[in-house]
Amino acid sequence: RPMRTLRVKMVLLGASGVGKSSLALRFCKDEFRRTSPTVGCAYLTQAVHLREVTLRFEIWDTAGEEKYHSVTPLYYRGAHAALLVYDISKRDTFIRAQVWLRELEKQYFSGSTVLWLVGNKGDLEQHRQVSAQEGQSLANDRGLFFTETSALSGDQVEQLLLGVAHRVCECVGAQ
């Protein structure tokens, strides 16, 4: 039986410096660089193989537009999944993620987009300003999935991508 292939557009949203480019690099190359440059307006690709389906992820990273609040709806239009990333050691980035969420809900939200709240920099436990409980409650309240990751150590990054892959398959009825 032929394998089915799905193209999946996944966008990364969140304040500047939360680790979006670092997560993209982890997803695609399983590596971490201290001074990871922003990947740019293009995207990285990564294949995820599930039992019945192969997902070809196109992982979109902003080219720093978030600094100027100039990320346009074009960026996230047609996305199968959106990761709302914040830094657990910076409360303002958690607030910013909620602003993004409202924007998505207002301008764009379609029930078929998998929205995932991601608390990155989980390795910075001593500097934590947002508890895992807070992240989880926001996710529960707004119907999001939630994971804490560390692009630095790689903790939970693969699990996150697999989780998104499964949920996207459920959404499009591919499993």
Ligand code: GDP
């Ligand atoms: P972006 O602006 O959201 O794309 O963030 P970057 O990926 O460029 O990361 C911003 C800074 O945070 C860089 O110095 C990264 O090395 C650092 N960084 C990214 N992810 C992590 C992480 O999980 N833990 C720690 N400690 N630092 C991280």
